[in-house]
Amino acid sequence: MAEMFKKRAAFGKSPKISDYRAGKRHLFISPLRGDIFHICASLDPRYICCSTHVISHISNCPFECTYCFLQNYLTDATLTVVADSNAILDEIREKTSRQPWRLFRIGTWELGDSLAVHPLNKAALELVEGFAGLPNCILKLRTKSAEVTPLLDAEHGGKTVVSWTMNPPEVIRREEIGTARMDARLRAMERVASAGYPVGIHFDPMIMFDGWEHAYERLVNDIFSSVSPEQVIWISIGSLRFNPEMKKKIENNYPASTITAQEMILGDDNKFRYVRPVRVQMYRHVLELLKEAGAGICFTYLCMERWNVWQEVFGRYPDSIGHLDFLMAESVWKRFPGMCSCRPRKEKYMALEY
Amino acid sequence: MQGLPFSVEEIRLADLLAGSQPYAFSLYLKKLGLWDDKWPESSLESCGILSPVLAKKSGKNPQSVHVLDGFKRVYWASSRGMASISCVFVSGSISEYEAWMIVFAAQKHMLCSSALKAAFLQHLEKSGVSRETIVKKFMEALELGPSEHLLKKYLKIAGLPEKVLSFCHSKGFSAKRCLNLSHHKKGLLESFFSRSHSLSLSARLAEELLNDINDILRREGISPEEFFCEPEIAKIFQDRTDNRIRTERLRDAVRKRKFPVLTSIERQMExxxxxxxxxxxxxxxxxxxxxxxxxxxxxxxxxxxxxxxxxxxxxxxxxxxxxxxxxxxx
Known part of the structure; x- marks a missing residue:
């Protein structure tokens, strides 16, 4: 690792940088300390959540998305990566083996982008290859970068989903500063799909702006010109959300951005969102576009929404968080059978407590 | 601080008013419209000046007499055409900290709101009192606790436009409320608070209106004055009506503009x-x-x-x- 960074590397403790932006310019390679594997911190029983699990081994991110919650979350903003992949894999193996019947979807993006620190993508490889040997786990890499070269020759065993947060170029330019352009993301998506990785697509956060309908239409068409729906394992849809403190942070850090000035209400989870009729209109629009693009076969779900929004968008809703967990596992079992070690049983998932 | 030796001298008012007055925090209060001159005026008119002004000599020059307490007497005497005023001098050797503590002791009764505490702390900082002294001595004296972080917040509050500070003081806004206001741009604060005399505002309502108007301005790319001069909004301020009714009308207009979808559905539901x-x-x-x-x-x-x-x-x-x-x- 030191060789990778040549003379700019130094051994020692984390510099503990409190400034969010300054922290992005310092990389700290950390040993594993404490537990790193847990359920997604956004899970809120008042909403229907996908109950994904996460490994929080990356903290902060070199990109500058105006809406990123990290600007109001990290006390130590030093870009940190836990490089001890074996220890991470041991912890996951130990915890997931207690529920062998369950399919664990495990993301590495909770506090940072999975592939944004390019020199460390080789380290991500260790996880990809490690997951190939975990029977009931799927690794979820989620990124806004296009640096996938190290992944292409990996022995992934079909157990890693590479996914992208997708927004129209207008949003990328204004709100996702420093991230890969849309065409680069699409090329990268094409490459990983050709290497046999299932692809995940996240229209989350969807952002409202003049002409959003056409922009998202072009986006969906572009995506499915690059990959076929058969290669897409799941699609999530969600809209911009942030807490009141974040609103101030965004306005201070990115005064030119107007994303916080839209018609939004404060939900029960203390997060601002677009008003429900607007969100439903956005979600329905994307859902319709997906159907037109032949992606109706992909498992599509809403992120951090209530049953009534699901009902309005899909005409149905999962009974519980456990039920959604089951539906996702069942979809994987049917469409990507090699990723599941056993057929998911509804009653087991429904009995899960959150 | 130990007991201080005093001497009394008659000082020319022209010299006092010609020189700079670095300890003149009460002049800042005058600027904010917080100089209560009713009671001393009536007392001075009936009895004259009964006690000398407290001052400090900072050099040999007659214009280097710096008043620590008694500006109202100085101004009253000057307005009555008096040539001189009696001054009690504290020892010239007292430290800056001690001089400021005397000013603090004289003004303490005025520093009853977060806005004025903030203004006083800023006055100290601008006058060259070290941060360490401000944090350790004056913040303690103001019962704020010796925190550099808190001082930064108070200095941010002190940066609010004078009209806003004066409003915050008159409404007794907490430091948190004042700090929330400091998040807004100066232009919006000035436009809004220049009209606040026509409104009936609580802290919560002022915050709500400012937040919503700020979002409208950013969303529509217009300036605060453009917003307030729009016919619908201008009419609200022109109409002869009670401040409470005007405030409700403004609130409705702002809400309709900020939440077009929500208010339209609400109307249909109602x-x-x-x-x-x-x-x-x-x-x-x-x-x-x-x-x-x-x-x-x-x-x-x-x-x-x-x-x-x-x-x-x-x-x-x-x-x-x-x-x-x-x-x-x-």
Missing amino acids: KAKQRLLDERSFRVSWDRTLENRAINLSASVKSPREFMQLVRELEQKDTLEGIRILLSFL
């Missing part, structure tokens, strides 16, 4: 409610954010007769139709 569900023995409400799909019905029943009346009304076709229509919006 209409349906009025047509089908009003004047019944039960009340109907719903989540105004439209997030939760539920209609709440409530009623108080004082007798079995009233209960039967309620049941009959609940069973009416109009009730069902009203509930159906309201739920269709949620």
